[in-house]
Amino acid sequence: MTYEVPVAPGESADIEETIQLDGEVWPMWEVFVRARRGISHVHIGSLHAPDAETALENARDVYTRRGEGVSVWVVPSDQVHAFEPDAAEEYVEANEKVYRLATAYDIPEEVGQM
Amino acid sequence: MTLVSRAPQGTPPPDPGDKFTMLLAHADDNMVLSQRLGELISNAPELEIDIAVGNISLDHLGVARALYTYAGEVEGEGHSEDQLAMFRNERDFTNLLLVEQPNGDFAHTIVRQFLFDAYQAELWSDLAHSDDEQLAGMAARAAKENAYHLRFSAGWLVRLGDGTYESHHRAQLALDELWQYTAELFEGNEYREAWESAVGSTLSEATLDVPDDPYQRTGGRSGFHTEHLGLLLAEMQWMQRSYPGLEW
Amino acid sequence: MANEERFQQIVDAEEKIEPTDWMPEGYRKTLIRQIAQHAHSEVIGMQPEGNWITRAPSLHRKAILIAKVQDEAGHGLYLYSAAETLGVNRDELQELLHQGKHKYSSIFNYPTLNWADIGAIGWLVDGAAITNQVMLTRCSYGPYSRAMVRICKEESFHQRQGYELLIRLCQGTPEQKAMAQDALNRWWWPSLMMFGPHDSDSTHTEQSMAWKIKRVSNDDLRQQFVDMTVPQANYLGISIPDPDLRWNADRGHYDFGDIDWDEFWRVVKGNGPMNRERVAHKVKAWEDGAWVREAATAYASKKRARTAA
Numbered sequence: 322m323t324y325e326v327p328v329a330p331g332e333s334a335d336i337e338e339t340i341q342l343d344g345e346v347w348p349m350w351e352v353f354v355r356a357r358r359g360i361s362h363v364h365i366g367s368l369h370a371p372d373a374e375t376a377l378e379n380a381r382d383v384y385t386r387r388g389e390g391v392s393v394w395v396v397p398s399d400q401v402h403a404f405e406p407d408a409a410e411e412y413v414e415a416n417e418k419v420y421r422l423a424t425a426y427d428i429p430e431e432v433g434q435m
Numbered sequence: 436m437t438l439v440s441r442a443p444q445g446t447p448p449p450d451p452g453d454k455f456t457m458l459l460a461h462a463d464d465n466m467v468l469s470q471r472l473g474e475l476i477s478n479a480p481e482l483e484i485d486i487a488v489g490n491i492s493l494d495h496l497g498v499a500r501a502l503y504t505y506a507g508e509v510e511g512e513g514h515s516e517d518q519l520a521m522f523r524n525e526r527d528f529t530n531l532l533l534v535e536q537p538n539g540d541f542a543h544t545i546v547r548q549f550l551f552d553a554y555q556a557e558l559w560s561d562l563a564h565s566d567d568e569q570l571a572g573m574a575a576r577a578a579k580e581n582a583y584h585l586r587f588s589a590g591w592l593v594r595l596g597d598g599t600y601e602s603h604h605r606a607q608l609a610l611d612e613l614w615q616y617t618a619e620l621f622e623g624n625e626y627r628e629a630w631e632s633a634v635g636s637t638l639s640e641a642t643l644d645v646p647d648d649p650y651q652r653t654g655g656r657s658g659f660h661t662e663h664l665g666l667l668l669a670e671m672q673w674m675q676r677s678y679p680g681l682e683w
Numbered sequence: 684m685a686n687e688e689r690f691q692q693i694v695d696a697e698e699k700i701e702p703t704d705w706m707p708e709g710y711r712k713t714l715i716r717q718i719a720q721h722a723h724s725e726v727i728g729m730q731p732e733g734n735w736i737t738r739a740p741s742l743h744r745k746a747i748l749i750a751k752v753q754d755e756a757g758h759g760l761y762l763y764s765a766a767e768t769l770g771v772n773r774d775e776l777q778e779l780l781h782q783g784k785h786k787y788s789s790i791f792n793y794p795t796l797n798w799a800d801i802g803a804i805g806w807l808v809d810g811a812a813i814t815n816q817v818m819l820t821r822c823s824y825g826p827y828s829r830a831m832v833r834i835c836k837e838e839s840f841h842q843r844q845g846y847e848l849l850i851r852l853c854q855g856t857p858e859q860k861a862m863a864q865d866a867l868n869r870w871w872w873p874s875l876m877m878f879g880p881h882d883s884d885s886t887h888t889e890q891s892m893a894w895k896i897k898r899v900s901n902d903d904l905r906q907q908f909v910d911m912t913v914p915q916a917n918y919l920g921i922s923i924p925d926p927d928l929r930w931n932a933d934r935g936h937y938d939f940g941d942i943d944w945d946e947f948w949r950v951v952k953g954n955g956p957m958n959r960e961r962v963a964h965k966v967k968a969w970e971d972g973a974w975v976r977e978a979a980t981a982y983a984s985k986k987r988a989r990t991a992a
Contacts (some may be wrong), residue, residue, distance in 0.1 A: 598977070
């Protein structure tokens, strides 16, 4: 099947994508799940909720219905501060310090695993 | 027990001391409430609530199935979960009147759920100490699920009660209307005191008043239902009654 | 490097475009349009199946069905979240659906009239959806592709439960098998229509392919679906309602009859058997819930004020 929106003959292909809303919208939360003990929380998706308690409840229902997690964090989406490589040259430069990487050093094979 | 009883309507009241009777009563509670919540899916105020209601409905259904299956074993006449759920009539169901009440608006759904969850919190922690190991195991599992239900229903009750003028009014109205079905929760048990204290503290957080109307309607445990149950069962049992004995 | 060029380079390298990357306006609009329609389809899709929750013939089937309809709500939610990374709001998208300005998959504008329809939806509709969604896991837009990975994992349960339900009916009494045949008769053609217009009539295929929003054409996916489904119908022992359906050894594919495109466009334009009911049901649930959403917002701000005080 397709999720492309079929355009009927004679219909405009442009559809509206925004509209003015009257009421207030529940804020958005980012959800992080620790899948099992010993590994980090990983971003798994987002959802809407009026407050942190509800966001946690919702996260449990929405993202861990199949027992996917042992621990869940929710963070208000507008509290996430991001650093995007495209917008920040110095970040890219930091990545160029190859001497930070273990692979930058040749260790003779006879030394063994290091 | 004879299924689809042709016996005169008004079978003798079940003996509450009998294990089969006891298991069926709790199974019916969970079955009927699951069915009610099942009606709600795709009608909830938000997608996230649709999902939560689905979870709760599934949990109650799971409990009902386990209890029906165990009841069938205890009875020893080879009745399956489906037979016990689908081939008993309105007068043979012994669920609490509270759970058969219609969904109403979201306040009614939440109040019904909350009053029942608070009751089941007592029930499961009691039965978890039962001498019957199988039942104790089921109860321990159900207690965990119930803790989640209670967090959901109490949380929403507080939000509605202490939300807007309209939501407060609707929540109080639902509470006033459903309160008449609460005395029945305590027939044959000692849960009232703990229940009242738990319910009272949530209601106070929700800025809702404990209703003072003394009228109480009882009878669910002996099959004397409100008129809502018959219709619910007609829908639930229709396929099995129309095509008896088939595998699905 | 010019934005456009860099964008296309990332896409061509099979890397993902992420929300904060520069993207052509047309790409953004196409994605919003498609992800929204996909999300709406999941949410509206809860209704035809929800129609049988209270009547499921066994407790086991009831549990499966509730879990499945609940998954649809979850899928709608993942998809709305993916759309929101493009700068629109879920409530706005829903409002556009309510006002009839957005569409959803036409398949959900057909009614579920017997229990076998629940099997047919799982087998055919979810089967068709998987065919498409597996392709979409490779879509160039990161959030959409990730939502698809998640959804595909859950979707295979949907198709299998549907087919198993039909096996049970087809191995049951003649009456049960007749239910399955009736369901196949009604769902077969609408399922083929789900793949959209012929490639020759499809307005935006070429651009979507270049952007890797779409990876396989409508007709190719449809053929893939028919080839996969015919043997499954044979196993069930029920017949596909198409006199022109036959194996073509030269092509190595099944040939099949012409789709009734008049019906297709009629339903797309809003005049299918259930279009009005579906939207009305959705609008009613939303409007009935307004006071609940407001209450939650009001309570949250009271609580914030109390904490701050």
